[in-house]
Amino acid sequence: MSLPNLTPELRRQRIAARVVHEMNQGYYVNLGIGIPTLVANFIPPDMEVVLQSENGMLGTGPYPELGQQDADLINAGKETITEIPGSSFFSAAESFAMIRGGHMDLSILGAMQVDEEGSLANWMIPGKLVRGMGGAMDLVAAAKRVIVAMEHSTKTGAPKILKKCTLPLTGYQVVDTIVTELGVIHVRDVGLVLAELADGVTFDDIQGVTEATLLASPGLREMKG
Amino acid sequence: MSLPNLTPELRRQRIAARVVHEMNQGYYVNLGIGIPTLVANFIPPDMEVVLQSENGMLGTGPYPELGQQDADLINAGKETITEIPGSSFFSAAESFAMIRGGHMDLSILGAMQVDEEGSLANWMIPGKLVRGMGGAMDLVAAAKRVIVAMEHSTKTGAPKILKKCTLPLTGYQVVDTIVTELGVIHVRDVGLVLAELADGVTFDDIQGVTEATLLASPGLREMKG
């Protein structure tokens, strides 16, 4: 089950569009690399959300017009960006003081694996891939709320929401909510609670591609987007 | 013995003038309140020494001309001062990161008592006076070199250089050198070594007003000024 009618790009867009509903006016938010970066495109113009970039900026703006790029102005994904009115720049120490000090309302990250306890893994596959944790471990350790935004299954169709992560962890018991193209899942003391299901997806569909046991929320409803 | 031919003001001037010889071109120096503050007046114009003020400034300048004072520009003694070319301002956290990080070449403080082990006391007299330690404890804990600049005896003629401080300490075994109007004393493993004697003062004179035992340096000479 992976909504075969959706291209990978549309899947990613759908996830990003859904994540925006977790934001509120006045939030300070850190967006990780990958799908989380797409979230910025879906923030409604009347919602003031300040985006932090862990390399030392609050108030990141959109990509520049061609020719307006500035090598001294990049985001944590090393992409050229712009400043907006109210932006500020600061050092790496200050940036992570801000993150670790619990000042971010929301941290949105991608993941290779998430598990029933809210642990996630996204920085290495032993013997195969070493990406480094970058700022991810700090972001999940201290944000007021941590959302994982990721495709529900791997490219080969294997589940990414597991009973227990098998890869080296980025954070232990830190995730609050998981948003995929198939649904929205909250990590609770009782386990993983399915709160929303994408249009056309049944509980059995999503459980079928999820290794961890899902509990249907009494208020289970259709996924916002 | 307290050089009765000197007024207290001249005594203080003499101490300050002597301390300057402990400075070198390019030094970053913190001057405490009291006699240390006077030291700035004796720095020769061709010697570049940058003075730090613990409230958040490097490169403190002289007192302003009357009418040029700025309430936002004071030193650690709450006195109006000026900036000079090359000055910089920073927060209290940065100021003490600088001090505690061992970046100051020299810290010069006044003291109520100093002892044989190089401990000093300058912030309270139990039941009688509570000044607070302010930045003094940080300054003595981490400067590359700590000099106590003080009058040799109390106003009532009691010794201030003791076998063991009786007042609550500002720092334990932290002082390198003691400069008074009578002489210059280095704190060494063997004890207090008298390196210089003021003109007209004998070893017995200075030992007579010093509770701690002084050892005459083999190179004992007349005090510079």
Added chain:
Amino acid sequence: MNKEIATAEEAIADIRDGASIMIGGFGLCGIPENLIAALVASGPRKLHTISNNMGVEGFGIGLILEAGMIAEHTGSYVGENKIMERMILAGELKVNLVPQGTLAEQIRAGGAGIPAFYTPTGVGTMVQEGKEVREFDGKKYLMERALKADFALIKAWRGDRAGNLVYRKTAQSFNPVMAPAGQITIAEVDELVEIGEINPDQVMTPGIYVDRIFESPFSERRIERLMVRGGEK
């Protein structure tokens, strides 16, 4: 993002008895005069204040002390406030005297998510009492805990409605250190400007740390020791 609040009175209205309050500045320099005045007028009691100094008799943070509103104080210097010294000696005020660098670092740690750190400052002194002493590379250090507060009252030179702040000269001191350590941080500024008027490279306190901001109607900016060339005035 508009954090502007109309008056100092409104800004401090929810400070209640027993609150912990950090107050910025050094001596009388860089203190939030209007917030102090409003707090004294509002009159919450049993406060725990955290500030480097306690001002002087009749001005600055000293006004809060004189109004009998303080149950406990954490700071590094008593020096210029004779009333405070008298109260300490008489045992009428619970005071935690802390080295200034330790105080600054404790507050910085509080805002930065660091619960504790080690410092060489105070080893072998009264400050060591009750604290863990630990050796690193053969040298002794004390473990010190972070400090946070319910409110941080700070003063800046310029600020915008998003809470971005710029300080001026030595009026900086503890203000940027305390901004991140207050559960609610209130800034009074000499000049409140539009968002975008402050160069992003010159922001000293990013707006994320500031919850309420207003332009000071008035600052006396009293000078504690007017020294001029030729001596004290």
Added chain:
Amino acid sequence: MNKEIATAEEAIADIRDGASIMIGGFGLCGIPENLIAALVASGPRKLHTISNNMGVEGFGIGLILEAGMIAEHTGSYVGENKIMERMILAGELKVNLVPQGTLAEQIRAGGAGIPAFYTPTGVGTMVQEGKEVREFDGKKYLMERALKADFALIKAWRGDRAGNLVYRKTAQSFNPVMAPAGQITIAEVDELVEIGEINPDQVMTPGIYVDRIFESPFSERRIERLMVRGGEK
């Protein structure tokens, strides 16, 4: 106070085999390009480098790695450098991977005289291995040690001959953090100005932290990912 040195070559001439070296910047942004080039030309070996990233193949700090000069590296991200990833997987490079915030705080602590501190980052992960875990107020933290280096190579936008530095936009990153942590700190700047030309309120790294400074003859300022409205170029 004149800390000016004529060339990058002269500035790094005393970096010998086995030295520990911090290098500022983030990705290819804010890196000391001329110092890196001079270091590669000079060719000391068995270096311990400390930097957030390792640049990319053929540019930035990666050039030092490719020249076979690094014995050990401490950093937080491998991502864009495939050569480094291959060397790590093959066990050819000793790498200490550290969370970015921990790395920044360790370096800040190194310059600030803090030998160790506690952080919530990495609890329950591989990062915890071999470290003290301690509870404060019911929450677990790891103890992390400070980092210092023999040399810190940094890049600023403007600087004066006294070593005062100003950074520009996100080219700030690790540069001001590393300046105080180097036994010898060397700054390359786009523009070297006279003492007094930098507003004292706008100094980001006070000169006390800088030992040598020179004006970059050239900076390529390569962009790693040119994103523009409408997509990647």
